[in-house]
Amino acid sequence: MGNRLFIEAKNFVELAKNATGSGQYDAIEKAKNALSSAFANSTMAERRQLSQLQNELDELT
Template identity: 70%
Template sequence: MANRLFQQARQMVELAKDATGSGQHEMIAKAKNALSSARANSTFAEQQQLQELQNELNQLK
């Protein structure tokens, strides 16, 4: 069974990347929360991917 929180975090990062203006700031915050939640129950491989997603978010600022 796939990690649902991991999948949600990945989707939130994609939505943040697609958002514009002030809506992007809100989506970045939501994506960060999703990443944080996903880290708690993720495998080592998922944690590495979550770090890559975090790096993508950091570039959006």
């Protein structure tokens, strides 16, 4: 079983990337919160991946 918070963060970032219109803002905010929670409870390898996901999220804003 993987890190649940890490998996959720990945899923929320994907949702944000696929969202459109006014729904994208909410999806981005949820993804940011999920990334923050996951980062605090992750391994170094997961943190590197979360940093990449954060970069992808930053490109949306």
